[in-house]
Amino acid sequence: MGETLKLLSTDIRNLIRIRWLWFYFLSLACGSGLFLYMSGDLEKVVLSLLNVTLLIVPLITAFFGITYFYDSKNFIKFLLTQPVSRREVFFGKFLSVSIFMSLLYFLGVSLPLGNEIIRTEHRSLIMLLILSGVSLTLLFSSLAFLVGILSEDKAKGVSLLLGIWLYLAVLHDGVILAVIYIFREYPLEKVVLALTLINPVDLARLLVILNLDVAALMGVSGAVVKDFLGSFLGTLVVLISITLWIAVPATLALILFERKDL
Amino acid sequence: MAEIEIRGLEKSYGKNKVLKGIDLDIYAGEITAVLGPNASGKTTLLKCILGLVIPSAGEIRVRGKKVGGSYEYRRFIGYMPQEPSFPENLTPEELIRLISSIRKVYPEDRIKALAELFKIKTFFNRQVRSLSGGTKQKVSALIALAFDPDILILDEPTVGLDPVSSSKLKEEIIRRKEEGKTVLLTSHIMSEVEQLADRVVLLIEGVKRFDSSVKELKEITGEDRLERAVAKLMEEGLG
């Protein structure tokens, strides 16, 4: 644990000095600020930020996470010639990337919106957005490490990860739409709900959307989903789903890393 | 008792057998050079000792402790990789602090002396990205030597170093040996091996083909220069 903290803090020093991460942070902050400046309607600001959070944030996190992993590989090997366990090295690296990226997202969104968080009744809405963004950041860091450890070949690893991103962020919804279309004769509510909640990106989208006025456009199905998510079972499902999505790839990555020839 | 004992060591990646049953003892107070053509298994052997590669069969003991369980044995080892790769945005100072905190000692005097020796004090607060390959190599050497490890594992230690630093490093290695430390190294530069090594181990296609002192090697092959002797051996081995 102590070793993990030492590695983590040193690694964060390294991350702080990576310029394009600050560019990412500034883009987020400027974007949030600009959305807020252009539209006084916080609903619209949150909706625009939601799109960024569901698409761009996972993409950047995944891409940065995996390239950083590959770039650090030799140093990781070097660290492992020191008296320190693989587990500690893994956690040091993984936590530094995921915590730092989450922090950048958190600050990038919350600094420009700070006033709204403190002053307005939209506080919980913004918190929910940030929570979704942080969860997706953690999840895609975790996927990045898993793929990085699975694939020795950088090009293959990056494409595989981008493929996963493309599926989760975009194509999965197409699959849902196709399922709805193909099985339109059958009662589908529960299947569709399950298919949606299974994907963390959709889950994050729904969590935020359902608390916006646009949720009215979802009509009865919106009400059904909202009821479900608001229920004890729903909250449990959401928590378990998000936790599993973050923990399973990370744990798998750790297990593989501990047994891998470097 | 040998500092490093290797028994029946095998490693294969899929169908590709890289190490085919190696038995080897490395002793203190000696510099042992592992030689062999490219892809002969030298680096894999070193990685097995360091715990980076997990053997398919056989076992390795470092100072009597089996490799593969605890990582504590690595406290005795100083390692210089072939090509050092440090986080681009950290400074050597920060790197040394990190390794020191992991090893739980900060050998200030030795670090100063080594920095002096390699003339890298001025680079201590510059980011790694701005350092030349040679300077990185010197930092790597400093880290390997600073904690005064009982075992030094050096993978092509002088590659990329200027002649002055190279000779200083070699002197340092010899001094450590004379202090009774164990040194295991690989090198392609035969003159260097001749200068340094007390003992030569030749690996060819994952098999130990030769293991004796440099003197013996010269006698057996009838060559009085190591380079020629090794070349002769390799040709025989390959043939």
Add this chain to the structure above:
Amino acid sequence: MEGQAIFKALIFVLLLSFAGFPKTIEVCPACPVKSIKRAIELSEDGDTVVVRGGVYREGTLIVNKSIKLLGEGNPVIDGEGRYEVIRITADNVVVKGLTIVDSGRSEVEDIAGIKVEGAKNCVIEGNKLKNNFWAIYLANARNCRVVNNWIKGPFIVGEVASGNGIHIWHAKSILVKGNYITGHRDGIYFEFVEDSLIEGNTSEGNWRYGLHFMFSHRDRYVNNTFRRNGAGVAVMYTKKVVMEGNRFEENWGGSSYGLLLKAIDDSVVRHNVFFKNTTGILMDECQRTRIEENDFVENGWALRIWANSWNNVIRRNNFLGNTFDVATNSRMNPNRIEENYWSYYRGYDLNRDGVGDIPYRPVKLFSYMVENNPSSAVLLESFFVEVLNVVEETMPVVISVSVEDERPLMRRVDWRR
């Protein structure tokens, strides 16, 4: 015939002279007549009762004579949460300038602040009605005017807690004008009300409908505002309605409509503004109705037309920044949608005649799917759906919902001129 009329007039003059000239009775706490009830007893047809400032608690006032009941100095008539406050059963009654509060509530009776039952030519004008069960209630009335009343209900949701603001049942030729209604169940409710004019009223914040009517033919609704009502406006089973110059605003919620048209035939909806409603207009079982020169601004759906509606005309409207312009569950297009302005239209106009050269398809595949499979709504704001929209626009062949505006306008319709 003529002789009979003259005879009737003579009788009338004779009666008048017997009754004496119309008189005015004053009511106030310090007056000789302290109770309104007593004043009504004392009055005769044609008289005026002036009620001066003060609070009157007299149970139910039954106005069974053709008199004027005028409030001066803001008199308050209190139903004490138990009584119907004023019940009018005679013709030609005027009730003006009274403040009527706290009528009784009942699960079986429709208790009102002012109730008119089976009377003609009544005028209910400039009253304040606060916290009544029903506020103004007309049954079997003709030729009545309900004008400039200010009505605030109890803001309690529930059938037994609050009735309608202006409730009219079985009536003809009624004028409902310039009233403000809030906090009731339905702001304005009509059943079997014909040939009437509803003008310049504001109905907002009622928990069910801002306006709700059925079987009320040939009525005109002009320049009213219906804002933030629980379910918006719903009108049903009626022919020949005219709705002009109204504003339907911010009726937002899962089952809330700017204007729900259910079985509305041969009607006209013109020059209205639909702003920020979940659904601007929903057409269910409508025929031959014209939706013309309206503005649909920032609604969820501007227009939802169910497959059971046909032969309607949707023409020269402005569709501005709605999430979905048109939704339908029909693959056919049995209505005429033409010459509208669509803010999402990306076509061009090479011959510069003001009409786009390629048709606009206002029904997006996603909105079609939501209409047919409500569960697809969970994909709202999904990026995939955005991608789908772009694909649809660039390759219309892929999608085959045949609703289209063949002559989309390049510029907004300026119908306000």
